[in-house]
Amino acid sequence: MTIQTKRPLGLIAATALFTAFTAAGALADSAGATFSDGEKFSQKTGEALYSNLCQACHMNEGQGAVGAGHYPALAKNENLESSGYPVYIVLHGQKGMPPVGEMMSDEQVAAVVNYVRTHFGNDYKDEVTVEDVAGAR
Amino acid sequence: MQQYKSLTGISRRDLLSLIGVTAGSAVMYQAMTSLGFAAESGYKGRIKLEGDPKGASVLILGAGLAGMTAALELRQAGYKVQILEFNKRAGGRNWTIRGGDTVTELGGATQKCEFDEGMYINPGPWRIPYHHNGLLDYCKRLGVQLEPFQQINHNAFLHNSNAFGGKPQRMRDIKTDFQGHVAELLGKVTQKGKLEGDVSKEDQEILLEALKSWGALDKDYAYAKGAVSAEFRGYEKDPGGGLGAAPIPGEPIGLSDILKSGLWGSLANFGLYEFHTTMFQPVGGMGKIGEAFAKQVGDLITYNAKITKIEQGEKGVTVTYEDTSNPGTVQTASADWCVCTIPLTILSQIDIQVGAAMKTAISAVPYASSVKVGLQFKRRFWEEDDLIFGGISYTNLPITQISYPSTSFNTTGKGVLLGCYTWNGPNSYEFTAMSPEERVKRAVEYGSQIHPQYKDEFETGISWAWHRSPFTLGCAGDWTDEAREQHYDNLCQIDGRIVLAGEHASYIPGWQEGAILSSLNAIERLHKRVLQA
Numbered sequence: 087m088t089i090q091t092k093r094p095l096g097l098i099a100a101t102a103l104f105t106a107f108t109a110a111g112a113l114a115d116s117a118g119a120t121f122s123d124g125e126k127f128s129q130k131t132g133e134a135l136y137s138n139l140c141q142a143c144h145m146n147e148g149q150g151a152v153g154a155g156h157y158p159a160l161a162k163n164e165n166l167e168s169s170g171y172p173v174y175i176v177l178h179g180q181k182g183m184p185p186v187g188e189m190m191s192d193e194q195v196a197a198v199v200n201y202v203r204t205h206f207g208n209d210y211k212d213e214v215t216v217e218d219v220a221g222a223r
Numbered sequence: 224m225q226q227y228k229s230l231t232g233i234s235r236r237d238l239l240s241l242i243g244v245t246a247g248s249a250v251m252y253q254a255m256t257s258l259g260f261a262a263e264s265g266y267k268g269r270i271k272l273e274g275d276p277k278g279a280s281v282l283i284l285g286a287g288l289a290g291m292t293a294a295l296e297l298r299q300a301g302y303k304v305q306i307l308e309f310n311k312r313a314g315g316r317n318w319t320i321r322g323g324d325t326v327t328e329l330g331g332a333t334q335k336c337e338f339d340e341g342m343y344i345n346p347g348p349w350r351i352p353y354h355h356n357g358l359l360d361y362c363k364r365l366g367v368q369l370e371p372f373q374q375i376n377h378n379a380f381l382h383n384s385n386a387f388g389g390k391p392q393r394m395r396d397i398k399t400d401f402q403g404h405v406a407e408l409l410g411k412v413t414q415k416g417k418l419e420g421d422v423s424k425e426d427q428e429i430l431l432e433a434l435k436s437w438g439a440l441d442k443d444y445a446y447a448k449g450a451v452s453a454e455f456r457g458y459e460k461d462p463g464g465g466l467g468a469a470p471i472p473g474e475p476i477g478l479s480d481i482l483k484s485g486l487w488g489s490l491a492n493f494g495l496y497e498f499h500t501t502m503f504q505p506v507g508g509m510g511k512i513g514e515a516f517a518k519q520v521g522d523l524i525t526y527n528a529k530i531t532k533i534e535q536g537e538k539g540v541t542v543t544y545e546d547t548s549n550p551g552t553v554q555t556a557s558a559d560w561c562v563c564t565i566p567l568t569i570l571s572q573i574d575i576q577v578g579a580a581m582k583t584a585i586s587a588v589p590y591a592s593s594v595k596v597g598l599q600f601k602r603r604f605w606e607e608d609d610l611i612f613g614g615i616s617y618t619n620l621p622i623t624q625i626s627y628p629s630t631s632f633n634t635t636g637k638g639v640l641l642g643c644y645t646w647n648g649p650n651s652y653e654f655t656a657m658s659p660e661e662r663v664k665r666a667v668e669y670g671s672q673i674h675p676q677y678k679d680e681f682e683t684g685i686s687w688a689w690h691r692s693p694f695t696l697g698c699a700g701d702w703t704d705e706a707r708e709q710h711y712d713n714l715c716q717i718d719g720r721i722v723l724a725g726e727h728a729s730y731i732p733g734w735q736e737g738a739i740l741s742s743l744n745a746i747e748r749l750h751k752r753v754l755q756a
Contacts, residue, residue, distance in 0.1 A: 119653065119656070119657055119661065120653065121621040121649075121650055121653050121665075122649035122650065122653065124649075125648055125649070126649065127649045128649070137656065138649075138652070138653045138656050139649070139652045139653070139656065140656075141656040142592070142652045142653075142655035142656040142688070142690050142691070143329075143655075143690050143691070143696075145329075145330050151329035151330050151691075152329075153309075153329050153569075153692070153693025153694060153696060154309040154529055154530075154565075154566075154569045154693060154694050154695075154696070155568055155569035155571075155572040155573075155696050156572065157329070157696070179589045181567075181568065181571040181572070181586045181589075182566075182567060182568030182569075182571060182588070182589055182590045182696055182697055183589060184589035184590070184591070184592070184647075184701065185589065186652070189648070189649055
């Protein structure tokens with residue numbers, strides 16, 4: 087699978103082409119929220135990736151949300167027990183969830199999965215490695 | 224490639240005028256269609272559902288444009304129709320937020336729109352290409368008044384915070400100068416005879432003349448500061464009247480500066496078919512279309528209906544739903560047939576009784592991320608100070624673009640800008656992850672790098688992040704070619720008594736035309752099935 091381009095809504099904008107010309111790293115700010123440059127996430131730690139990406143749908147405490155459909159809670163989520171499962175979902179998406187791992191390095195995927203598996207009431211001690219992620223791409 | 228052909232042989236247009244002269248316009252129209260002109264979005268004109276459905280009933284799920292199109296046409300064709308809608312309003316993503324409206328996103332954050340009367344933002348679709356004939360036909364039939372939507376504005380800005388010292392450039396300068404430099408280069412190559420073999424001697428001469436005209440080159444085929452280039456890019460000092468009024472041409476920006484700036488990336492907006500002029504918007508907001516549909520079929524809609532189960536059998540379809548205005552109440556609705564327009568993000572979570580192929584297809588489409596921010600300002604400084612009347616400025620900042628209102632030009636008073644519009648990519652998720660107030664704050668901060676007037680003139684803003692939209696859980700179906708190849712036909716097939724429709728079941732995802740064409744195609748096939756049964 088590939089990340090979809092900005093084409094569907096004809097939204098060409100300048101972004102992809104600007105990537106090469108912008109400084110590396112995220113634009114930090116006082117509130118802890120950050121903006122990445124270009125088409126890949128710039129945040130490095132699991133916590134930063136969670137609060138700038140995952141939180142968009144799974145909410146700030148991993149509680150998920152309910153509307154006409156729902157975003158599953160990641161808090162106290164037993165599906166996280168097997169580390170391969172969240173790695174796979176982050177890399178390949180799940181139903182309406184986009185494959186956001188395509189916008190992250192293996193290190194970032196490992197970091198965010200390890201973060202979620204040890205926070206929000208989850209306590210899975212076995213760490214996901216960069217190699218685990220590379221092998222699941 | 225195409226220019227090539229029209230220079231060497233008979234062009235399509237020449238051929239058409241020949242046919243027109245000799246055979247009359249009906250033949251000409253037929254010829255036009257077969258040569259690729261005239262047939263636009265795939266809309267075949269007003270749908271004709273002939274034959275008596277003998278009182279058959281259809282349950283439609285979702286009162287967006289797809290659902291309401293189906294309802295309008297099926298009722299007219301003699302069906303008994305009922306619509307279930309999750310929201311307490313009709314329209315779905317066809318929607319306008321106006322002053323006084325209150326919106327709540329997933330997670331519970333609620334915003335009250337403090338815009339003045341007459342000010343609005345379209346959180347979803349906001350422009351209509353001239354070739355989206357299906358949507359345009361419904362606008363005509365339903366009496367939705369349209370006005371031009373300014374997509375391209377030569378005087379809007381192109382901005383890269385890391386180029387030209389962060390100073391925004393006028394689109395006309397970048398476009399004219401880039402085109403001029405490229406024309407000059409190609410002219411040099413042509414004059415040196417480097418195109419031998421690709422372009423005939425005779426055509427090379429024509430090409431040189433064409434480059435001169437297209438690239439604003441001077442008599443020596445050079446792109447340079449002077450009267451010729453100024454006629455295209457504008458002046459350092461515009462021509463005036465009376466004494467001291469002589470124009471002063473501006474200095475073109477160097478090719479290397481343009482290339483390194485990356486600003487040429489936005490020039491594709493001049494070319495994209497979806498952005499070709501003329502584009503339209505409904506007077507008073509895109510939501511006028513949904514409202515016009517609801518005037519026709521509103522009596523068929525049950526609001527606040529959260530669907531939990533879709534079953535089908537030999538005799539019909541039964542849908543279970545919760546009345547969200549009365550939490551916990553489970554109700555059912557039944558019909559002979561079902562047109563389901565529920566977004567796949569949600570449908571993939573509903574217990575639906577369809578075959579494995581359709582079920583897999585329903586789960587195969589991720590939804591795009593998109594965020595919009597509307598900002599109200601005390602005065603129309605973009606017009607008064609910057610001479611930008613409508614159109615869009617593009618930037619490398621996370622807000623991606625700023626769009627100026629296409630209405631009430633040259634008036635005193637307030638205006639609302641689209642201050643941020645993201646589509647996929649990290650920044651879209653990062654904006655979504657913020658509180659609505661934070662998004663507005665950031666849009667103002669970033670926008671003021673392009674328009675410093677923001678700081679003094681900003682009044683109030685509102686934001687909508689589509690992944691936090693309770694009724695869609697995302698913006699639009701984000702098909703990959705591979706997924707389409709594998710699942711698209713399975714998604715669109717009628718499964719027993721159920722057929723799906725919506726932008727996700729079209730080749731124009733994220734556009735309202737996709738929803739309408741998908742719906743018309745679905746009910747046409749369904750009607751055939753009903754008549755056969």
